[in-house]
Amino acid sequence: MRDIIRMIVVLAVLCALSGGLLAAVKSGTAEKIEYQQLKFVKGPAIKEILKGCSNDPIVDRFKLQDGDVERSFFVGVFDGKPNSVAYETFGKGFGGPIGIMVGVNLETDKVIGMGVTTHSETPGLGARAKTDETFKGSFKGLSINEPVKVKTDGGEVDAVTGATITSRGVCAGITESAEFYKRLKPQIVEKAKAFAK
Amino acid sequence: MSETSLVQEFTKGLWEEIPPFRLVLGLCPTLAVTKSVETGIGMGLALTFVLVCSNILVSALRKIIPSKVRIACFIVIIATFVVVVELSMQAFAYPLFLKLGIFIPLIVVNCIVLGRAEAFASKNGVGASIADGLGMGLGFTISLSVLGSIREIFGAGMWYGKEVFGASFQPFTFMVEAPGAFVCLGLLLAIMNLAGKK
Structure with a gap:
């Protein structure tokens, strides 16, 4: 009996x-980990969209509560004015959800750029949405207030x-956003x- | 514990009992993460940290831990340090964490760590256990970086991300695949046995 109690006490303690x-380590590193994940997973897309901004959009971010979900916005400062934000949205692709980073100019409501963050599309076909400059470039200047559609x-x-479903998914994701x-x-x-700086 | 035996405990991990060649334990990460020197060293250092910390705690608590539940206690201690490593790697070396992926949490079930806790730390003092953990950990790091170097140089023509051969070098991609890892490990084991033959 004493044996059992001793085992229980030692293991429990x-x-x-x-x-x-x-718990201490987790709460101590949580902020740093979040920053690292943003920097290496979403960072490349954000940097490309907000190219030429004078701040670090990953540091200058804020969260807003939208019903049940919390959404992150990354601010881009151009000429001293914080007039652009990038945010992530999701579209339905061929192989699952596609994470899309969209940059919008707050003054004109126009898309200033977009990039794919996470996806599970077919390599060589849908996966090219991440790298195809013509595809990504054709979103530039579109108004976010109008539905975004492929040609x-x-x-x-x-x-x-060869990736109409992926392209449509991306468009639908942006329209929904x-x-x-x-x-x-x-x-x-x-x-x-x-x-503002 | 005299000084000479401390040195002995330390150096035995570097040659006489160097893991994974002499103690053929911990092969899973050895084969999986030695595609390049960088991942090999990263894995080795992570394991060294876990090994030293768990050895310290296990030997310090060896008189308190009841022998019937010792394995459970060791696993709790080891798992704690593994998560500490995992979290700090995410916070300070995220790209390395992405490359090592699942193999960091898998240190929990690495036989070297549990093996040292059971075979050494639970029977020896704290000082000797630190020496043992450091020696074994460094030995493992050296083995992994040697293996990683060979595979990276032949398989990718690079060493620590730098080109070794000119552009005309045709990478021997077999070396970075799983079979290349087995062949490379086997050859190194054979060389070690030949060298250690008396």
């Missing part, structure tokens, strides 16, 4: 100490050759002002 240590559907976007963009816009503008 050990586990409790271990749990406490891990075959009567829109302006050059679809990636316009909904929460419009809904949150007053708050976005307000928050972005804080980053």
Whole structure:
């Protein structure tokens, strides 16, 4: 009987100490880890979209509550004015959800660029949406207030050759994102002002 | 514990019992992460940290831990340090973490760590256990970087991300694939046995 109690006590104390240590480490590194993940996973797309901005968009970010979800916005400062934001949205691709980073000019509501962050599209076909400059470039200058469509559907976007579903998914993702963009816009503008240099 | 035996405990991990060649343990990460020197060294250092910390705790607690639940206790201790390594690697060396991926959490079930806890740290003092952990960990790091060097030089024509041969070099891609790892490990084992033959 004493044996069992001793085992239980030793194991319980050990586990409790271990749990406490891990909780401390986790909360101590959480902020750094979030920054690293943003920098290496979403960073490349954000940097490309907000090319030429004078700040670090990954540091100058803020979160807004949109119903049940929390959305992150990355601010780009151009000529001292924080007039652009990049945010992530998701579209339905051929192999699963596609993460799309969209950059929007807050003054004109026009898309200033887009990039694919995460995807599971077919290599060589849909996966080219991440690298195809013509495809990515054709989003530039489109108004976020109008539905974004590929050319075959009567829109302006050059679809990636052989990857119509992926291209449509990306367009639909951006069109859908316009909904929460419009809904949150007053708050976005307000928050972005804080980053003026 | 006299000084000479501490040195002995340390150096035995570097040659006489160098893992994974002498103690053929911990082969899973050895084969999987030695595609390049960088990942090999990263894995080796992560394992060294876990090994030293778990050896310290296991030997310090060896009189308190009841022998019936010792394995469970060792695993809790080891797993704790592995998660510490995993989190700090994410916070400070994220690109390396992406390359090592699942093999960092898998240190929990690495036989070298549990093996040293069971075979050495649970029977010896803290000082000797630190020496043992450091020696074994460094030995493992050296082995992995040697293996990684060979595979990276032949398989990719590079060493630590730098070109070794000119542009005319045709990479021997077999070396960076899994079979190349087995062949390379086998050859190194044979050389070690030949060298250690008395």
